[in-house]
Amino acid sequence: MTIRLADIAVQAGVSEATVSRVLNGKPSVAAGTRQSVLAALDVLGYERPLRLRQRSEGLVGLITPELENPIFPALAQVIGQALTRQGYTPVLATQTPGGSTEDELTEMLVDRAVAGIIYVSGLHADTTADMERYGRLRAEGVPFVLVDGFSPKVQAPFISPDDRAAMTLAVAHLVSLGHTRVGLAVGPQRFVPVQRKIEGFVRAMQEQLGMPTGAVHAELIQHSLYSLEGGQAAATALLGRGCTAVVCASDMMALGAVRAARQHGLRVPRDFSVVGFDDSTLVAFTDPPLTTIRKPVPAMGQAAVRTLLEEISGTPAPHSEFVFMPELVVRGSTASVPRRRPAPAEPPTGT
Numbered sequence: 001m002t003i004r005l006a007d008i009a010v011q012a013g014v015s016e017a018t019v020s021r022v023l024n025g026k027p028s029v030a031a032g033t034r035q036s037v038l039a040a041l042d043v044l045g046y047e048r049p050l051r052l053r054q055r056s057e058g059l060v061g062l063i064t065p066e067l068e069n070p071i072f073p074a075l076a077q078v079i080g081q082a083l084t085r086q087g088y089t090p091v092l093a094t095q096t097p098g099g100s101t102e103d104e105l106t107e108m109l110v111d112r113a114v115a116g117i118i119y120v121s122g123l124h125a126d127t128t129a130d131m132e133r134y135g136r137l138r139a140e141g142v143p144f145v146l147v148d149g150f151s152p153k154v155q156a157p158f159i160s161p162d163d164r165a166a167m168t169l170a171v172a173h174l175v176s177l178g179h180t181r182v183g184l185a186v187g188p189q190r191f192v193p194v195q196r197k198i199e200g201f202v203r204a205m206q207e208q209l210g211m212p213t214g215a216v217h218a219e220l221i222q223h224s225l226y227s228l229e230g231g232q233a234a235a236t237a238l239l240g241r242g243c244t245a246v247v248c249a250s251d252m253m254a255l256g257a258v259r260a261a262r263q264h265g266l267r268v269p270r271d272f273s274v275v276g277f278d279d280s281t282l283v284a285f286t287d288p289p290l291t292t293i294r295k296p297v298p299a300m301g302q303a304a305v306r307t308l309l310e311e312i313s314g315t316p317a318p319h320s321e322f323v324f325m326p327e328l329v330v331r332g333s334t335a336s337v338p339r340r341r342p343a344p345a346e347p348p349t350g351t
Contacts, residue, residue, distance in 0.1 A: 078301030125149025143311035164200030183238030231256025
């Protein structure tokens with residue numbers, strides 16, 4: 001690819017002559033200016049000249065899942081702002097269905113000589129994935145931090161919310177309202193956050209309602225997709241098992257649960273209570289406003305950046321997990337258990 005000096009100059013905010021001096025390795029350029037030009041090369045997708053391919057001090061990769069779930073843009077914003085305040089340039093790499101895989105995005109970032117990488121809800125959260133990929137990355141000398149998920153096989157710092165405690169908060173809230181038949185709508189079993197939510201939910205149902213473990217697993221837990229449609233399907237199944245309330249593993253799933261209740265002729269929260277997870281943007285303004293577990297996004301994002309910068313500076317954190325406490329936010333989607341809930345009606349045809 002032919003390098004256009006004008007494009008790089010605009011991106012870096014310097015003159016074309018300065019860009020030329022940097023590319024030709026001239027010494028008469030300030031370190032900060034040189035770094036701005038190198039970062040501009042990376043952002044614009046140009047290959048660095050061989051002599052300039054030492055690891056960049058200013059570029060940090062951020063790999064996230066799809067951005068349809070509002071929690072991922074929220075985390076990306078916090079992490080990006082924190083990196084910018086420390087003088088780094090975030091490079092967002094997003095996985096999309098049918099698009100680049102995590103490994104391909106990692107290779108792209110390593111080729112750009114990033115100073116480090118932050119992974120959000122990546123393969124490290126999948127218990128069936130091969131964790132050797134992270135060992136190879138560490139062997140290449142690339143610092144990284146893993147958010148949302150944990151594996152004892154990966155020697156790296158992890159940042160997570162306390163998923164077990166989150167379920168205790170949600171169940172305690174619903175039990176205080178008189179609900180005794182509470183369901184849990186979660187994602188696929190293989191993911192660490194799902195397993196932890198299930199552990200917390202089962203323990204809470206045992207401690208607060210005396211329900212046997214087997215009964216909770218068999219009747220009150222429904223796996224589905226992390227989407228509005230997934231939440232709708234899970235809630236429909238749990239309604240059929242007599243649940244008067246549901247705790248969802250994401251706000252998107254919770255909005256799907258509200259839709260399911262309405263399609264069955266039930267009112268939220270008068271007939272059916274719904275609790276979400278994340279406290280995503282705008283859920284305070286849905287109809288009804290969503291009661292949810294607030295994920296500590298600002299604290300987690302800032303901790304991820306702080307920990308990564310320690311790794312970059314040569315003072316790595318121990319192989320450990322930093323766990324952050326979530327918070328229950330009560331709004332309008334939960335209420336006292338109905339004295340007599342009407343039997344679910346059949347959804348209208350064509351829906």
